[in-house]
Amino acid sequence: MKKYFLVAKNTWDEMLTYRLNFTMWRLRGIISLVSIYFLWLAVIPNNGSVFGYNRSLILTYILGSSLVNSIIVSSRSYIIGDEINQGNLSNFLIRPINYLMYWFAKDLGDKAMNILFSIFELLILFLILRPPFFLQTNISYLIPFFISIFLALFLNFFFNLLLGFIGFWSPEVWAPRFIFFMIESFLAGAYFPLDILPKPIFAVFQLLPFGYSLYFPLKVYLGQLSLTQIYFGLLISIVWVFGLLLIAQFVWTKGLKVYTAWGK
Amino acid sequence: MSISKYLKVWSIMTFYTAQIALQSRFGAVMFIIGKLLRFSFFLFFLLILGFKTKAIAGYSLWQMIFFFATFNLIDTLAQFFLREVYRFRTYVVNGFLDFILTKPFPPLLRSLFGGSDILDVPLIFISIAFVIIAASHIGQITLFGILIYNLLIFNAFFIALAFHIFVLSVGVLTTEIDNTLFLYRDLTQMGRIPVDVYQEPLRGLITFFIPVGIMITFPAKALMGALSLEGIFISFLIGGLLFYFSLKLWHFALKHYASVSS
Numbered sequence: 001m002k003k004y005f006l007v008a009k010n011t012w013d014e015m016l017t018y019r020l021n022f023t024m025w026r027l028r029g030i031i032s033l034v035s036i037y038f039l040w041l042a043v044i045p046n047n048g049s050v051f052g053y054n055r056s057l058i059l060t061y062i063l064g065s066s067l068v069n070s071i072i073v074s075s076r077s078y079i080i081g082d083e084i085n086q087g088n089l090s091n092f093l094i095r096p097i098n099y100l101m102y103w104f105a106k107d108l109g110d111k112a113m114n115i116l117f118s119i120f121e122l123l124i125l126f127l128i129l130r131p132p133f134f135l136q137t138n139i140s141y142l143i144p145f146f147i148s149i150f151l152a153l154f155l156n157f158f159f160n161l162l163l164g165f166i167g168f169w170s171p172e173v174w175a176p177r178f179i180f181f182m183i184e185s186f187l188a189g190a191y192f193p194l195d196i197l198p199k200p201i202f203a204v205f206q207l208l209p210f211g212y213s214l215y216f217p218l219k220v221y222l223g224q225l226s227l228t229q230i231y232f233g234l235l236i237s238i239v240w241v242f243g244l245l246l247i248a249q250f251v252w253t254k255g256l257k258v259y260t261a262w263g264k
Numbered sequence: 265m266s267i268s269k270y271l272k273v274w275s276i277m278t279f280y281t282a283q284i285a286l287q288s289r290f291g292a293v294m295f296i297i298g299k300l301l302r303f304s305f306f307l308f309f310l311l312i313l314g315f316k317t318k319a320i321a322g323y324s325l326w327q328m329i330f331f332f333a334t335f336n337l338i339d340t341l342a343q344f345f346l347r348e349v350y351r352f353r354t355y356v357v358n359g360f361l362d363f364i365l366t367k368p369f370p371p372l373l374r375s376l377f378g379g380s381d382i383l384d385v386p387l388i389f390i391s392i393a394f395v396i397i398a399a400s401h402i403g404q405i406t407l408f409g410i411l412i413y414n415l416l417i418f419n420a421f422f423i424a425l426a427f428h429i430f431v432l433s434v435g436v437l438t439t440e441i442d443n444t445l446f447l448y449r450d451l452t453q454m455g456r457i458p459v460d461v462y463q464e465p466l467r468g469l470i471t472f473f474i475p476v477g478i479m480i481t482f483p484a485k486a487l488m489g490a491l492s493l494e495g496i497f498i499s500f501l502i503g504g505l506l507f508y509f510s511l512k513l514w515h516f517a518l519k520h521y522a523s524v525s526s
């Protein structure tokens with residue numbers, strides 16, 4: 001495991017190589033957050049509520065989605081497609097290292113840095129904006145919240161892997177990724193809580209994996225789900241995680257059979 | 265070199281860039297769909313908010329759509345014409361910038377307009393259509409308003425141009441471009457909604473210091489007849505000043521270009 005720890009540690013160094021770029025990247029996150037925060041602030045009146053959410057709940061959802069996003073969406077494994085297309089995968093195949101574990105370790109390094117900086121940035125924003133934040137103290141919500149984050153982390157890792165594996169069959173790896181994340185951010189609830197949608201649409205969204213990476217963990221945190229709903233949501237997450245794991249393993253095996261180290 | 269020759273060089277470079285973009289039809293279609301989805305999802309978000317709240321920061325739903333369509337028009341126009349900036353870092357890192365500098369064509373123009381992105385064309389037309397549809401629902405629009413709107417859109421493009429020149433200069437000085445460019449994109453995205461929505465001091469900051477408000481909110485307000493003459497004057501003044509200082513920075517960056525990659 002030590003080698004994977006070193007991979008994660010090296011990811012930190014890689015990310016800090018270009019300091020200006022890194023600073024700009026962090027600033028980007030803050031700007032996106034501030035933008036959506038003020039929009040909701042303008043939408044929801046001081047003592048009123050919209051879509052069943054009062055100011056405190058919706059702003060907690062928005063700020064929480066920023067932190068959860070930094071944990072779940074941040075990734076290094078987006079390079080896999082290029083690695084396959086450029087033939088660099090060969091370098092890994094002859095090394096005593098598990099390729100998938102290697103990228104998982106890199107992702108964890110990336111996420112660790114994101115969490116650290118996001119907490120720091122959110123604290124500063126809290127001090128400046130002083131939003132009415134909902135602090136969950138009930139342990140029976142906090143435990144499933146952390147479990148759902150843990151599952152969401154795997155969900156997104158497998159999505160990234162599968163998108164990267166497109167490189168085995170096509171040089172066009174960025175366009176599918178672009179369109180996928182466009183759809184994912186919407187269906188995950190990055191724009192708004194999904195339960196404000198009409199019920200039939202929301203019912204379909206509940207069966208898809210996307211909502212379990214953002215909307216579901218945040219709803220659990222807000223304490224707006226019953227225990228049955230939480231267990232049901234966690235069950236669907238687990239099914240998707242194992243389903244995607246099996247699909248990823250299948251695609252990886254099939255991909256290796258057609259891999260020709262083209263580009264090297 | 266005359267303007268017509270510059271246009272000819274631009275059209276040739278755009279033709280070749282379009283050929284590259286369309287090399288993979290699948291990729292081109294996916295990117296266009298992705299851009300349209302991004303547009304549709306935010307529009308859907310605005311519609312949901314509009315139906316439930318009737319007015320956001322005092323603006324009606326159609327006015328909000330008009331602000332969003334104006335944002336898209338300016339943003340997509342800038343992306344269409346200035347796509348070459350996204351490729352500039354590679355030129356600095358692999359030494360290709362040296363080649364650009366030795367050519368009898370202004371390196372700044374080459375670095376800015378070296379190939380427009382044909383994949384942005386559908387969204388430009390859609391943005392224009394939404395601008396017209398939303399404007400027709402707002403009412404009380406005068407010919408003067410339309411004239412000022414168009415002039416301020418032109419001014420917004422100049423401000424976008426200044427930002428891109430700034431990004432190029434940072435690229436020459438530091439070889440770091442990607443996130444600076446996307447920071448600009450994120451900043452302008454704050455203009456998807458009128459800057460009045462933001463609270464002070466942020467509102468003042470993104471209106472005048474980082475002139476997202478001047479770029480996007482002001483043209484839309486001018487059409488609605490809600491922008492003062494001072495506002496119009498300040499818009500052009502800031503646009504001109506930003507463009508002037510961005511050129512100064514570009515010349516400064518070129519003087520300090522070390523050509524280490526050549």
